[in-house]
């Protein structure tokens with residue numbers, strides 16, 4: 389059996405998956421606020437011990453987390469759980485858990501989960517993206533994760549979409565993430581004079597009620613999504629594109645995204661499906677388990 393752990397900024401979630409992909413155990417805790425890095429690794433060890441006691445078997449362990457993992461040192465970078473940055477999380481957890489573990493970016497876990505037994509199960513080349521607080525992507529070919537030479541394959545969130553766009557923490561401007569994340573959608577709405585008290589779900593609700601500024605922002609969002617995905621289609625031409633993260637649950641973005649993708653991709657008959665993740669928020673833990 390395989391344990392998958394999704395290490396997020398607000399919670400740590402873990403499941404045991406059997407060979408048929410059925411969840412045999414599930415547990416979660418709030419990500420420790422105090423105690424820093426050591427408290428987080430200890431919490432993961434506790435979750436693993438809890439699940440193994442439940443299933444009475446020693447499991448493989450995969451971990452998914454936001455941020456990037458250095459291909460040279462294995463240390464975490466760019467994580468919004470900042471105490472992880474610069475720390476050799478994989479080595480430390482291997483020592484703590486007494487076995488080799490596998491660690492991947494959360495968008496890679498989404499792609500793997502959906503390719504193995506989710507919305508992309510019948511497809512060979514799968515590109516999956518998280519549209520949430522941040523934006524990331526992952527690539528799976530014939531059910532195997534393709535990490536790339538620098539382990540950045542699929543890091544589409546930091547392609548430049550608008551060179552005059554908002555500043556990004558990565559040092560560039562107008563990255564896909566600055567326009568297609570939840571905060572990016574809200575910032576676009578505010579920039580065009582929208583209500584400054586609305587968060588992304590409230591903005592979507594306002595658009596549905598016909599509030600014109602919110603509707604225009606959501607329309608621009610879909611247009612940008614399709615244009616940003618056209619770059620992926622022109623290079624990789626994947627069999628399917630899977631969307632995960634909070635904004636992937638907004639049906640309105642799909643039709644506009646498909647229209648814009650068809651307009652921008654270098655083909656007169658763009659048929660690439662864009663679909664929501666079948667496992668929804670569970671894609672992170674499931675994909676982490678599938679790292680083995």
Ligand SMILES: [Zn+2]
Pocket residue numbers: 545546556557558559560563565
């Ligand atoms: Zn960036």
